[in-house]
Amino acid sequence: MTDYAKGLEGVIAAETRMSYIDGQKGILEYVGIPIGELASKGTFEETVFLLWNQRLPNRDELAEFARNMHAHTGLPAGMTNRLLALPMQAHPMHVMRTMISALSMHDEDPNNIELDAVRDKAMKILSRAPTIIAYFDRYRRGLPLIDPKPDLDFAHNFLYMLNGAEPTEAMARAFEICMITHADHGLNNSTFTARVIISTLSDIYSALTGAIGSLRGPLHGGANEGVMRMLWEIPTVDDVEPYILGKLERKEKVMGFGHRVYKAHDPRAAELKKLAGQLARDTGNEELYEKSTRIEQVMERAVGSRGIYANVDFYSATTYHCIGLKLDLFTPMFVLARLAGWSGHILEQLADNRLFRPKAAYVGPHDQPYTPIEQR
């Protein structure tokens, strides 16, 4: 049998100047800046600028970039009606995939792949995505839609449109840190999907639509929902140990643990753990947080030596729950953040494109007779 890398494990398939990961040492940097530094000191707008320009903006550049991002939060005419025609019970990930794709039909020049045009489209899509998800959530809850406020930043505006009231500073900041930590992560499955699609010189809408489809899977962006279900399933903190050990004994996966690349602590989990603890205290969800830390202790004792630690999804579940987000909105939050990374990779791919076209090792038969249909 031909030797090949199943799941492309270990294969380097593209160059990037955006994020660097050292899975053995537990390092993640965006353009050389450790993720902990960005998460504790930066804003989401600044992070997007960094990823798309490979440098931090100065004060004027940041103001201009943020103004541009916040100016495009409104949906094009016709998009809201399209959204209000969707079935209320649709999963928000399917809504995201459909509506991001639909945006292409409201763009006069959707197929333009000149870098400046793509950058402009990326900005508009990133600005409109929170409006799409907030509108849909209010529509299905039977609540009036709340228009975006262009004077609010990305995090404040999204939570305002979703809840109808401006969030507390702690909540907006927690949400912003989730956005920063999820913005980019090397050539993960959905990012690879986006790059593969744009490498045919297709359009940014097609590439992002494909990426959302990839992210939806439970082995990728869907794990944070599984974490929350597990936390609800464990009755009390004292039940954590037997529950987790039972799962491991039955060889079941514990959601929110393990990673294809990180075999040390996931640096994003550390940032989110701090946030989750603070928010849990602020919102009366201490028990949820205590269950989480106990799960982490039990897992560390049981499988830490095998390099299986809490990943980004583990504490983002508690954080999103404390912010008041419904379970099926967890993965769409990942989309909001990762649109920044996907778009940056699309720009990188277009700037130095070569069509992705690997080969498959054929393992079927040869020289078979063609049997007439009546003899089969």
Ligand SMILES: CC(C)(COP(=O)(O)OP(=O)(O)OC[C@H]1O[C@@H](n2cnc3c(N)ncnc32)[C@H](O)[C@@H]1OP(=O)(O)O)[C@@H](O)C(=O)NCCC(=O)NCCS
């Ligand atoms: C993310 C993930 C798919 C990466 O897996 P991978 O590199 O393909 O590794 P594998 O799934 O082959 O796992 C290797 C071993 O570790 C074990 N393992 C990995 N993650 C585990 C987990 N979360 N709980 C329990 N055991 C785990 C596997 O059972 C396997 O054990 P074995 O060698 O005895 O069969 C995997 O860790 C996982 O399914 N985690 C849970 C889902 C999740 O949180 N995904 C979000 C990632 S950010």
